[in-house]
Amino acid sequence: MDNSLQHKDYQKVPEPTLRRLPWYLSNVKLLKKSGERYVSSTQISKGTNIDASQIAKDLSYVNISGRTRVGYEIDALIDVLESFLGFTDIHKAFLFGVGSLGGALLQDSGLTHFGLEIVAAFDVNPDLVGSQLNGIPIYHTDSFVEMMNQYDVQIGVLTVPIEIAQSITDKMVAGGIKAVWNFTPFRIGVPDNIVVQNTSLYAHLAVMFNRLNFNEDK
Amino acid sequence: MDNSLQHKDYQKVPEPTLRRLPWYLSNVKLLKKSGERYVSSTQISKGTNIDASQIAKDLSYVNISGRTRVGYEIDALIDVLESFLGFTDIHKAFLFGVGSLGGALLQDSGLTHFGLEIVAAFDVNPDLVGSQLNGIPIYHTDSFVEMMNQYDVQIGVLTVPIEIAQSITDKMVAGGIKAVWNFTPFRIGVPDNIVVQNTSLYAHLAVMFNRLNFNEDK
Numbered sequence: 001m002d003n004s005l006q007h008k009d010y011q012k013v014p015e016p017t018l019r020r021l022p023w024y025l026s027n028v029k030l031l032k033k034s035g036e037r038y039v040s041s042t043q044i045s046k047g048t049n050i051d052a053s054q055i056a057k058d059l060s061y062v063n064i065s066g067r068t069r070v071g072y073e074i075d076a077l078i079d080v081l082e083s084f085l086g087f088t089d090i091h092k093a094f095l096f097g098v099g100s101l102g103g104a105l106l107q108d109s110g111l112t113h114f115g116l117e118i119v120a121a122f123d124v125n126p127d128l129v130g131s132q133l134n135g136i137p138i139y140h141t142d143s144f145v146e147m148m149n150q151y152d153v154q155i156g157v158l159t160v161p162i163e164i165a166q167s168i169t170d171k172m173v174a175g176g177i178k179a180v181w182n183f184t185p186f187r188i189g190v191p192d193n194i195v196v197q198n199t200s201l202y203a204h205l206a207v208m209f210n211r212l213n214f215n216e217d218k
Numbered sequence: 219m220d221n222s223l224q225h226k227d228y229q230k231v232p233e234p235t236l237r238r239l240p241w242y243l244s245n246v247k248l249l250k251k252s253g254e255r256y257v258s259s260t261q262i263s264k265g266t267n268i269d270a271s272q273i274a275k276d277l278s279y280v281n282i283s284g285r286t287r288v289g290y291e292i293d294a295l296i297d298v299l300e301s302f303l304g305f306t307d308i309h310k311a312f313l314f315g316v317g318s319l320g321g322a323l324l325q326d327s328g329l330t331h332f333g334l335e336i337v338a339a340f341d342v343n344p345d346l347v348g349s350q351l352n353g354i355p356i357y358h359t360d361s362f363v364e365m366m367n368q369y370d371v372q373i374g375v376l377t378v379p380i381e382i383a384q385s386i387t388d389k390m391v392a393g394g395i396k397a398v399w400n401f402t403p404f405r406i407g408v409p410d411n412i413v414v415q416n417t418s419l420y421a422h423l424a425v426m427f428n429r430l431n432f433n434e435d436k
Contacts, residue, residue: 023405026380048405086427100328110318162244187241187266197426203237208415209304
């Protein structure tokens with residue numbers, strides 16, 4: 001915890017907290033639009049349906065303090081949250097696998113508003129290599145290590161077929177990638193010092209379908 | 219549990235199990251491609267780095283039994299898992315909000331392989347209304363209730379700006395939508411009988427950025 005006094009942003013914040021903070025952020029942004037200048041945990045609680053005590057606890061990780069009775073200054077809270085969550089820094093990324101989902105992500109310019117900029121993509125399909133999608137160049141996968149020298153990239157977005165998910169991950173890590181955003185339904189293995197964030201749309205679909213069938217059956 | 223004997227698929231399966239099953243499925247598909255005809259929990263464990271006992275427990279929800287020593291018949295396991303997860307049925311969906319992310323999802327035809335077919339989209343932007351994206355018609359949001367009569371839809375994909383996330387959700391629910399796949403960073407409120415699946419790419423980015431900074435600081 002001593003280290004966190006100097007680098008408050010870089011302590012290992014619990015994942016549930018990191019997942020809730022964006023809810024508070026969007027709620028506070030709405031309150032700002034409706035004209036509020038201060039916001040309390042109780043107000044955020046009403047808008048998010050999360051206990052005010054939990055909110056206060058989550059916000060204690062963030063470097064901001066509220067004032068008794070009036071709460072947090074709303075502009076400061078938005079700035080601090082966006083910065084704390086990493087949305088105000090640009091994190092450059094490579095994307096691997098320009099298939100249906102990969103191509104879709106390249107076209108989602110909204111990610112840049114949350115700090116992720118995909119600067120180049122890789123594939124082996126000769127129809128794609130050398131072309132651009134949404135202004136993002138697509139290179140042959142073999143050029144990856146060379147491109148690591150040209151771009152300052154730490155994040156790899158993985159949208160390849162499951163058959164090559166592990167081998168491409170191994171290549172990324174060997175080439176210097178520090179974090180893999182894994183959109184494949186494959187559970188990839190990485191060394192301890194590499195960050196993996198799994199975002200399996202298919203797993204989310206499975207949960208949704210099951211709950212839907214369950215509700216129908218009731 | 220009695221009800222689950224008749225409708226094994228429709229019992230409320232724990233979410234962690236539902237999130238792990240797609241990992242087993244993709245691993246088993248790979249083993250099949252490499253020529254295997256039978257697969258054991260131990261083999262799946264090696265490929266997914268999950269305890270074999272956990273895998274056996276998760277698979278006990280699925281209506282398949284392995285044979286001592288040889289394990290599960292691989293084709294049967296794939297079929298049963300895909301069906302259990304809902305990937306073999308087509309679930310029709312409407313998408314609300316054809317912005318950057320919404321447009322990207324309309325172009326991700328891969329979702330249909332996992333049981334989700336977006337049959338129409340809604341927006342208020344006059345440049346979009348009346349057009350198509352990837353063959354999917356875009357209607358004015360006001361036509362939603364009318365379209366509920368034309369299409370057999372239970373799922374709404376929510377990709378609108380946070381300012382209208384709740385009001386569009388309320389409209390969906392009033393119109394008969396039973397499950398909301400929420401891609402916005404806004405925490406929506408729904409009645410108890412409505413399923414919500416949150417997939418916040420931004421929350422996942424926040425977790426990844428924090429872990430990356432933490433590793434750098436070590």
